Amino acid sequence: xxxxxxxxxxxxxxxxxxxxxxxxxxxxxxxxxxxxxxxxxxxxxxxxxxxxxxxxxxxxxxxxxxxxxxxxxxxxxxxxxxxxxxxxxxxxxxxxxxxxxxxxxxxxxxxxxxxxxxxxxxxxxxxxxxxxxxxxxxxxxxxxxxxxxxxxxxxxxxxxxxxxxxxxxxxxxxxxxxxxxxx
Amino acid sequence: xxxxxxxxxxxxxxxxxxxxxxxxxxxxxxxxxxxxxxxxxxxxxxxxxxxxxxxxxxxxxxxxxxxxxxxxxxxxxxxxxxxxxxxxxxxxxxxxxxxxxxxxxxxxxxxxxxxxxxxxxxxxxxxxxxxxxxxxxxxxxxxxxxxxxxxxxxxxxxxxxxxxxxxxxxxxxxxxxxxxxxxxxxxxxxxxxxxxxxxxxxxxxxxxxxxxxxxxxxxxxxxxxxxxxxxxxxxxxxxxxxxxxxxxxxxxxxxxxxxxxxxxxxxxxxxxxxxxxxxxxxxxxxxxxxxxxxxxxxxxxxxxxxxxxxxxxxxxxxxxxxxxxxxxxxxxxxxxxxxxxxxxxxxxxxxxxxxxxxxxxxxxxxxxxxxxxxxxxxxxxxxxxxxxxxxxxxxxxxxxxxxxxxxxxxxxxxxxxxxxxxxxxxxxxxxxxxxxxxxxxxxxxxxxxxxxxxxxxxxxxxxxxxxxx
Numbered sequence: 095x096x097x098x099x100x101x102x103x104x105x106x107x108x109x110x111x112x113x114x115x116x117x118x119x120x121x122x123x124x125x126x127x128x129x130x131x132x133x134x135x136x137x138x139x140x141x142x143x144x145x146x147x148x149x150x151x152x153x154x155x156x157x158x159x160x161x162x163x164x165x166x167x168x169x170x171x172x173x174x175x176x177x178x179x180x181x182x183x184x185x186x187x188x189x190x191x192x193x194x195x196x197x198x199x200x201x202x203x204x205x206x207x208x209x210x211x212x213x214x215x216x217x218x219x220x221x222x223x224x225x226x227x228x229x230x231x232x233x234x235x236x237x238x239x240x241x242x243x244x245x246x247x248x249x250x251x252x253x254x255x256x257x258x259x260x261x262x263x264x265x266x267x268x269x270x271x272x273x274x275x276x277x
Numbered sequence: 278x279x280x281x282x283x284x285x286x287x288x289x290x291x292x293x294x295x296x297x298x299x300x301x302x303x304x305x306x307x308x309x310x311x312x313x314x315x316x317x318x319x320x321x322x323x324x325x326x327x328x329x330x331x332x333x334x335x336x337x338x339x340x341x342x343x344x345x346x347x348x349x350x351x352x353x354x355x356x357x358x359x360x361x362x363x364x365x366x367x368x369x370x371x372x373x374x375x376x377x378x379x380x381x382x383x384x385x386x387x388x389x390x391x392x393x394x395x396x397x398x399x400x401x402x403x404x405x406x407x408x409x410x411x412x413x414x415x416x417x418x419x420x421x422x423x424x425x426x427x428x429x430x431x432x433x434x435x436x437x438x439x440x441x442x443x444x445x446x447x448x449x450x451x452x453x454x455x456x457x458x459x460x461x462x463x464x465x466x467x468x469x470x471x472x473x474x475x476x477x478x479x480x481x482x483x484x485x486x487x488x489x490x491x492x493x494x495x496x497x498x499x500x501x502x503x504x505x506x507x508x509x510x511x512x513x514x515x516x517x518x519x520x521x522x523x524x525x526x527x528x529x530x531x532x533x534x535x536x537x538x539x540x541x542x543x544x545x546x547x548x549x550x551x552x553x554x555x556x557x558x559x560x561x562x563x564x565x566x567x568x569x570x571x572x573x574x575x576x577x578x579x580x581x582x583x584x585x586x587x588x589x590x591x592x593x594x595x596x597x598x599x600x601x602x603x604x605x606x607x608x609x610x611x612x613x614x615x616x617x618x619x620x621x622x623x624x625x626x627x628x629x630x631x632x633x634x635x636x637x638x639x640x641x642x643x644x645x646x647x648x649x650x651x652x653x654x655x656x657x658x659x660x661x662x663x664x665x666x667x668x669x670x671x672x673x674x675x676x677x678x679x680x681x682x683x684x685x686x687x688x689x690x691x692x693x694x695x696x697x698x699x700x701x702x703x704x705x706x707x708x709x710x711x712x713x714x715x716x717x718x719x720x721x722x723x724x725x726x727x728x729x730x731x732x733x734x735x736x737x738x739x740x741x742x743x744x745x746x
Contacts, residue, residue, distance in 0.1 A: 142728040142744035146682035159627050166683070170743060171646045171658040173680035175670055181646055182667040186660075187634055188642040198634060205630035207623050260727035 130236050133227040134254040139243045141166035144258045150177040156210050161202050163187045163213040164195045192217050199226055203235035214240045224251045279384035282414040284426035285377055288354050289347050290320040291409045297519045297530050304345040305337055362506040363542035364404045372506035376452055378426060380419045406541040419501045420494035424451055444470025508546060512604040514538050521596035525588050528600060533581050535602040540577035549573030553604040555584060559595040571632045571664055573608045586636040631663045648674045652707035653715055678703040681731040681743030688740035696722040696732060
């Protein structure tokens, strides 16, 4: 199901609208609702298909630490600054192998500082993903994983899964409250 | 004046428990004098099996076949008492080290803690991580407190009024040579009361000056002879493993124990450590591993987490027989600065997370990003340490045109035929002053996959530099 995604100038979407805490504990900003204290997946054919269109508005409203684990390239500060992303709360973690990335994500989720963890982990099996989801729930952190589009065929415990391609997104899995609504 | 004596009656067996041997296992201490091996002391499990001090080794083995035999280790015992004194340092400014016991003057600290019960409760909490069985004696004189502790524990706060209690204390518990105690028993003197009834001079003539001196100290007529405890500027503790360890998880018990002891001793003196040394002793070698922390710490969990993270990435060179922990620089612990209302704790947790990530992945792998006012795109930002604060954006940082959200670590040469140019050029010409000058025309382009890219052309050709994603 194709849905039009965020416009290309996230500066228009500054207001935060948080839904009342309910079963899904969702964080809403503009058209994106990200389930809190849970695992979500963003699947892309390759990096560069529009991640920051989701991340920039999310980060402008996120209060607390944000960890970027193994990002494919440098999150470019001048662009992020212009979009209103608070650089002071970003922490970049470089880890070469998938086990180290999984470890870093889990450690961050369980650390007790309730972070938003954005992790680029190509290969992760169902058990590892379930472990991360548990870590998010127990540590009260929120995890958004970026994975290749091929992973759409694999089962996943993520409560929200969407695919990004050329700036357009497609919902793969998720209930009504935790879905992407039209802009 | 009020003195508290902490006596450890089972010190050799407490040290055995510290190493990880289960307390249910019968154990006995061997007497070190004479050629015949005799049992000098037994633990509770051995006592239940029927062993008593004075039995021969052969007899003991028939009663308890799985008996563990120990010899006295005075050095380890002294270290244990020093650790006890370090933990108790918070409660007294005058600590003496006696044989198997630590004496604290607590009268001066009473007002700080309110009353004796509170002080004793806090002291109990402070020393419990050491895992020692202790008997307490409380009296106005240190020698009397020691005697009380050695005879099972108790209080004698007013020796003048409580004359009868004083008189009933047994001489067998006194820190006197056992030969002297036996001689006194033969003469019918088995309690303090008996001694007090005799004239002092006659006692001195018959039994020697040591007894008279001890009696004088008991009554407060002479000062105690025990050396004062001087806190060391370094910490050292060692542990032998009950079985050789082949993998890192097998070291966890001993490591946790050592970290708890370090934490207890540091807390007692309001100090912390920023780095410590772990030594793994195997048959052939001694491996030293340094563990460092981002800020001085005194909590056992934090020290243990740091040590575990550092050890987790290493493989052991050989089976490890013993573990020791050494800390050289003990730094004062400052209360953490921070904003109000619970964010102090959150900041502390984030700092600990950064510490763990850096220890496992390396310090260069965890960083924050800051801005620089420079026209050259690859120089408009910098990496700074994860625990540093990102300074606010300096003036002049806003670039003239749109910038991509992803920047490649280095520009990548590409074939322009694969791209469709959408907008541009934006000329960036800069850096003539430091030799890294650039003259580039930047364009917004679309690649074959549909991504929006940041390309530039300079005298060498076309390059991909980033993505607008």
